[in-house]
Amino acid sequence: MLRQELEISTFQDLLYHYPYRYFDRTQLTKIAAIDSTTEYVQIAGILVNITEEGAGFKKRLIATLYDDTGRIELLWFQGAQWMKKTLKENERYIVFGKVSLFNGYFNISHPEIELWNADTAIAGRQPVYSSTTKLIAKGITNRSFAKITQALFEKIQPGDAPEVLPAEIVRQYNLCNRYSAIRWIHFPDSDEHEQLARHRMKWEELFISQLMIARLRLQHTAQQGWRFEKVGDHFNDFFRLHLPFELTGAQKRVLKEIRQDTAMGKQMNRLLQGDVGSGKTIVAVMSMLLALDNGFQACIMAPTEILAQQHYFSISELLGDMGIKVRLLTGNVKGKARKEILAELADGTVSIAVGTHALIEDTVQFKNLGLAVIDEQHRFGVGQRARLWKKNEMPPHVLVMTATPIPRTLAMTLYGDLDVSVIDELPPGRKEIKTVHRKDAGRMKVMEFVRSQVDEGRQAYIVYPLIEESEKMDYESLMAGYEQVKIWFNENKYRIAMVHGRQEAGERQRNMERFVKGEANVLVATTVIEVGVNVPNASVMLIESAERFGLSQMHQLRGRVGRGADQSYCILLTGNKISEESYKRIQIMVSTTDGFKIAEEDLAMRGPGDMYGTKQSGVLKFKLADIVLDGAILEETRIAAQQLLSQDPSLSQPGNQPLRFMLKQQGRQSHWGKIS
Ligand code: ADP
Ligand code: MG
Numbered sequence: 001m002l003r004q005e006l007e008i009s010t011f012q013d014l015l016y017h018y019p020y021r022y023f024d025r026t027q028l029t030k031i032a033a034i035d036s037t038t039e040y041v042q043i044a045g046i047l048v049n050i051t052e053e054g055a056g057f058k059k060r061l062i063a064t065l066y067d068d069t070g071r072i073e074l075l076w077f078q079g080a081q082w083m084k085k086t087l088k089e090n091e092r093y094i095v096f097g098k099v100s101l102f103n104g105y106f107n108i109s110h111p112e113i114e115l116w117n118a119d120t121a122i123a124g125r126q127p128v129y130s131s132t133t134k135l136i137a138k139g140i141t142n143r144s145f146a147k148i149t150q151a152l153f154e155k156i157q158p159g160d161a162p163e164v165l166p167a168e169i170v171r172q173y174n175l176c177n178r179y180s181a182i183r184w185i186h187f188p189d190s191d192e193h194e195q196l197a198r199h200r201m202k203w204e205e206l207f208i209s210q211l212m213i214a215r216l217r218l219q220h221t222a223q224q225g226w227r228f229e230k231v232g233d234h235f236n237d238f239f240r241l242h243l244p245f246e247l248t249g250a251q252k253r254v255l256k257e258i259r260q261d262t263a264m265g266k267q268m269n270r271l272l273q274g275d276v277g278s279g280k281t282i283v284a285v286m287s288m289l290l291a292l293d294n295g296f297q298a299c300i301m302a303p304t305e306i307l308a309q310q311h312y313f314s315i316s317e318l319l320g321d322m323g324i325k326v327r328l329l330t331g332n333v334k335g336k337a338r339k340e341i342l343a344e345l346a347d348g349t350v351s352i353a354v355g356t357h358a359l360i361e362d363t364v365q366f367k368n369l370g371l372a373v374i375d376e377q378h379r380f381g382v383g384q385r386a387r388l389w390k391k392n393e394m395p396p397h398v399l400v401m402t403a404t405p406i407p408r409t410l411a412m413t414l415y416g417d418l419d420v421s422v423i424d425e426l427p428p429g430r431k432e433i434k435t436v437h438r439k440d441a442g443r444m445k446v447m448e449f450v451r452s453q454v455d456e457g458r459q460a461y462i463v464y465p466l467i468e469e470s471e472k473m474d475y476e477s478l479m480a481g482y483e484q485v486k487i488w489f490n491e492n493k494y495r496i497a498m499v500h501g502r503q504e505a506g507e508r509q510r511n512m513e514r515f516v517k518g519e520a521n522v523l524v525a526t527t528v529i530e531v532g533v534n535v536p537n538a539s540v541m542l543i544e545s546a547e548r549f550g551l552s553q554m555h556q557l558r559g560r561v562g563r564g565a566d567q568s569y570c571i572l573l574t575g576n577k578i579s580e581e582s583y584k585r586i587q588i589m590v591s592t593t594d595g596f597k598i599a600e601e602d603l604a605m606r607g608p609g610d611m612y613g614t615k616q617s618g619v620l621k622f623k624l625a626d627i628v629l630d631g632a633i634l635e636e637t638r639i640a641a642q643q644l645l646s647q648d649p650s651l652s653q654p655g656n657q658p659l660r661f662m663l664k665q666q667g668r669q670s671h672w673g674k675i676s
Helices: 002-006 011-015 080-086 133-137 142-155 167-172 178-186 191-222 233-242 249-263 280-293 305-319 335-347 382-391 408-414 440-455 468-488 505-516 551-558 580-591 595-606 631-647 654-669
Strands: 021-023 040-053 060-066 071-076 092-102 105-109 112-115 126-128 269-274 297-301 326-329 352-355 369-375 397-402 419-423 434-439 459-463 496-499 522-525 538-543 569-574
Touching: 011 142, 021 092, 040 071, 040 080, 060 080, 071 092, 112 142, 126 142, 142 178, 167 631, 178 191, 191 408, 191 631, 191 654, 233 280, 233 305, 249 269, 249 280, 249 397, 249 419, 269 280, 280 297, 280 305, 280 369, 280 397, 297 305, 305 326, 305 352, 305 505, 326 335, 369 382, 408 631, 434 440, 434 580, 440 459, 440 538, 440 569, 468 496, 468 522, 496 505, 505 522, 538 551, 551 569, 551 580, 551 595, 569 580, 580 595
Parallel strands: 071 105, 269 397, 269 419, 297 352, 297 369, 326 352, 369 397, 434 569, 459 522, 459 538, 496 522, 538 569
Antiparallel strands: 021 126, 040 060, 040 092, 060 071, 092 105, 092 112
16 A cells, blocks of 8 residues: 555655655644635644535535634545544644635645644654555554654664765765664754754755766766768758758857767767757758768657657758658558658668657667757656667767756756757847736737737737646636637638647647648647747737746747747736736746746746656656755755766775665666666
8 A cells, every 4th residue: 555655665665755844833823814825824723513515426524623713614525434533523633734715715625634632752843744645545644654654763773774975975065974864854853953854865865866967977978979070962052052041150159069079979968958939940950961961860859749740841841852851750650651661761761750759669770870859858858868879889969959948957957967059049030029918807908909910911829728637627718718719700701720639630730730831810729839839920929827827838838929020929818816926927927038037937936846847857856855945955966976976987986885776776766778
């Protein structure tokens, strides 16, 4: 049970199942002080009116908690039966949870709840552990965890949580010893000790990750690579005859860097950062031509089907009649067509392969892959990048392109193993996108404005949120919105297309193409259009329920307009009343179009947890460390990791053995293919 739910199967696992907060009886909120801005509260009061409502799946438990200032409802939808058995009326409880407003009343669903006098054996702050509803339903509560952990600490010795950091590092950076640290995290006997303990374990986490990255980088720099000796006909012809515009200074500089990298006989591992619309595609194309000029194949990989298709079309168009064979390979290419492409990749007939993840599957063999470009990197994990390396006897050069500017701390962690190029200049003639915030009450005016733009021949995007947790409702509002848009835009006069994730791929593609080709005036969509889509004639991005979007998502969406010569607009439409946090996000969007600034704000507001698909990447799975708040520790550990490796690159000295063992374990867990 514990194993399934929390991946806890040994006492060691239990040691590292840290509490995420503490019940501190001195930190209470009065119920009357709760208002619409309250998020989480800890309150104490008497529990009354424990009642069950509904039946079957709809069964839930409701209870009321009151203190001397007011009352609030507590709700359980899962484990109701068990909760009913354990809770006692007219007893004093301490409760912690997230407040929500329902029908004008505040309530807390699935609060953490404990009898006020539950256990005096655990003095001071009591640890609160994350659990799951399944476990709670089985009676394994936070209390049980605390008791088990406490019992465990009575049994174990310092040797059960041995030091892993080299003694010199512990000394140099003033870290407390590991055993005490773990103990104090579970049961802090003072603020000071808790802080020491957390600092120490964060330090260790970040150090291990920085050490992994530093080793990977060492491997890269030692890695032999294909030598692109010359700039040949493909590149030169394209430059002279097919390039549709003058390259910006930044594009030229980056191409030069790539040219140098690939000529050295070492494998290139380069990250190309450039805000949306900065013109990364052309850099990718010209780098691929360089590979072709030296007798190699090249591929470009995108995170979604639509993006891969768009790349395929725009690359084919750019290369025109140059006689270069470009092919598209995605999960949707099946049967005979797939077989054909696979054969052509293997015998070298295809020079440039454009595709999705499908390209890294083991069945895909290249004759001689020399360069792999990965677009919108944040959707790919480090492990996937590593799989590309195996596509040729020597790994191909790798160019990773990301549209989302990455704050420094995050870059150090996610891409610490790569060299970085930046396109910091937009193509000339771009007008700043005008961004405004409008509320539902002003919807009519907004729609009139959008229509006036369409009447001038422009195209418009109307984007609806789609959040996994409320997917069904979101689709309903998308459909309702679509019907509304059809009414607003007289169907005889305007053409409306719609794309969303539930459409069959072919249909989605047809609708998308209608918009890309200018046959549809308005595109109603969910965030499937987020990345990469390029329709220069589109001048309006209307984001519905903008309060529900994250900053970098809005920035990506806004980047879909402002690609042509016309003045473009981004309208953030929200409900009439929105939370302070949403308001802050929207104000940031209105006040700047600088992607770096937005990324920093985003990271600060949201934490790295769910940014950039970092969860899948495995690199950022820290238990305690937060790369925004702990930026200073991160810098320190980076230097320490580099220092250690410069003294002992293979970690073979006796004092470094525990560390080496730990790296091995972690490497396996996070699927960092190449790390041993
Ligand atoms: P992104 O970096 O977001 O992938 P794209 O490569 O899609 O950006 O380029 C955005 C738009 O800018 C495209 O329409 C492209 O043709 C155009 N573009 C790129 N480079 C230049 C340039 N040097 N001069 C003018 N337009 C350019
Ligand atoms: Mg792009």
